[in-house]
Amino acid sequence: MGREIRNQNLGWVAAVTSSVSSGAFTVMALLGLGHPVWDVVLSAIGIGPLVAGSLYAGRTEKRYRQELVGIAEERAAHQTELAESRVVQHKAQAKAEIAEARHRAIEMLCDVVYRFLKIDEVHGLRVTLLEVDNSSEVAVLRQVARCQPGGPCQLSESSMTIHQGVAGRCYRKIASAIVNVPPGEFIPSMLDLGFLHDEAKMLEARGSYLCCPVVNERKDVLGVLSLDALHPGAFDADKEAIAQQVTPLFVQWLTDPDREGL
Amino acid sequence: MSAVQLEQAKKTEEEFKDAGFRVEKVGNTTVFERDVPESVVEASRVFIRSNEKTKSATNGNSNGSDDAPAIKP
Structure with a gap:
């Protein structure tokens, strides 16, 4: 101007x-x-x-x-x-939204398994999907989603290596595993299954465990579908067959090609 | 363990054995194990292939898999 x-x-x-x-x-x-x-x-x-x-x-x-x-x-x-x-x-926001939607989807799937098994509520059934995390020297089974009476719930802080617990045994053997823990025997059973005493004391005591491996076509274990209940004897051969037959539904989620890019 | 509990445990072992489970002793803990059936492995293969097809389609390869059957309405 x-x-x-x-x-x-x-x-x-x-x-x-x-x-x-x-x-x-x-x-x-x-x-x-x-x-x-x-x-x-x-x-x-x-x-x-x-x-x-x-x-x-x-x-x-x-x-x-x-x-x-x-x-x-x-x-x-x-x-x-x-x-x-x-x-x-926008990309970060979309990524977060997709991750959230994926998490809700896997929670819903765990909820479906929970309802499908029709186990009496007194058993306080929990359905947990564990994913194999190979990023550390010893592979770890990391919780991905969990459902309990009332629907999806918060994941616990605890994790286990593939050498510990019923889930670890299921991973190593590539086979379903059922363990009944008699009352008062929780800590000794967990010690038998590879936990240290301090670790076992941190775990929530449960009476029955049923773990099924989630495998790919080469029988590599991608994850473990872990079910646990308050009392011993909650799981029988029929329940194991149902749980094992639904594991392929988790394969698609665990091998989603877009997962890493999220 | 009481006698009743021992009896129950024995009965449970027999039931699992009859259903095709292996009975393994880990210390004092009994583990019942059964291998993954081939039908489950086959089902997993189908789901993985479904993911691969989705990936191929996303990458611009509409053909997906070489032996994928054509879906007709």
């Missing part, structure tokens, strides 16, 4: 100077004072500021345009940066 005003002023100066020199030129011609020297002097007075003004205005215009281009480029870069940051934000 300031530059425009300066350019306008310079234009006015050039116009006024030219008019004055033209007027003087005319008056002198009318008065008969025309002389070639005066012609040159008056022309120089009129044309000089006109040329200087035009040159200055042109140069200012060019600089002004360059600055405008710079501002436009800067604005475009800022908008691109803003758009990229929004894309990153």
Whole structure:
């Protein structure tokens, strides 16, 4: 804006100077004072500021345009940066939503197993999907989802290696395993199954365990479907057959190709 | 263990044995084990192939698997 005003002023100066020199030129011609020297002097007075003004205005215009281009480029870069940051934000949000939906799906599947087994509520059945985590030196069975009377519930903090518990044995043997724990025998049974005394004391005492391996087509164990109940004798051969037959439903979830990319 | 509990445990062992379970002793703990049936392994294979087809389709290969049967309405 300031530059425009300066350019306008310079234009006015050039116009006024030219008019004055033209007027003087005319008056002198009318008065008969025309002389070639005066012609040159008056022309120089009129044309000089006109040329200087035009040159200055042109140069200012060019600089002004360059600055405008710079501002436009800067604005475009800022908008691109803003758009990229929004894309990153949207991607993170979509990723979180997909992970949440996946978690709900696996919880629903555990709930289906829970209802399918039709075990008396007095047994306080829990259905837990354990996933094999090979990221550490000794593979660990990590809880993925759990259902109990009343629906899906929070996962517990405890984890076990593949050398511990009924689930660990099920993993190593690639076979279903059922264990009944007589009342008062929980800690000794857990010691038998590979837990240290301090670890066994941290576990919630249960009376029955049924674990089925979730295998792929090469019989590699991808996870363990673990069921436990409050009292001994909750699981028989029929319940084991049902639980084992539903394990392929978990295979698709555990081998989802998009899982790693989430 | 009381005599009743021992009797019950013995009965349970027999039932599991009859159903095709192996009875393994780990210390004082009894574990009943049964191998994964082939039908379950086959079912798992179907689900894994389903995932592979989805992956192929997502990657732009609409053909999916080379021996996939065509689904007709």
